[in-house]
Amino acid sequence: MAFSYKLESLPWEVSMAGDDDNEGNPSQTLEKILKLREYIAALSVEWELIQIYTPEPNARHIQVLFRKRNG
Numbered sequence: 001m002a003f004s005y006k007l008e009s010l011p012w013e014v015s016m017a018g019d020d021d022n023e024g025n026p027s028q029t030l031e032k033i034l035k036l037r038e039y040i041a042a043l044s045v046e047w048e049l050i051q052i053y054t055p056e057p058n059a060r061h062i063q064v065l066f067r068k069r070n071g
Contacts, residue, residue: 001069001070002070003068003069003070004067004068004070005050005065005066005067005068006047006065006066006068007064007065007066008063008064008065008066009061009062009063010036010039010061010062010063010064011035011060011061011062012032012036012055012059012060012061012062013032013060014028014031014032032062036052036062036064040064043066046068046069047066047067047068048066048067048069049064049065049066050065050066050067051064051065052064052065053065
């Protein structure tokens with residue numbers, strides 16, 4: 001059995017004015033998580049989520065690791 005992996009760098013920001021002033025705001029964090037969930041849900045069922053890496057404070061991207069079964 002073989003596997004393929006991919007590491008995606010996804011946007012980790014909210015499109016609101018004043019984002020820098022409200023860093024850590026629970027509603028903005030929730031919006032970021034919901035956008036990430038939408039992206040993951042839209043992937044082909046062949047790709048399995050392996051890990052979501054913890055973003056640095058004030059990060060603009062978050063890294064997500066996926067695995068695909070090849071046979």
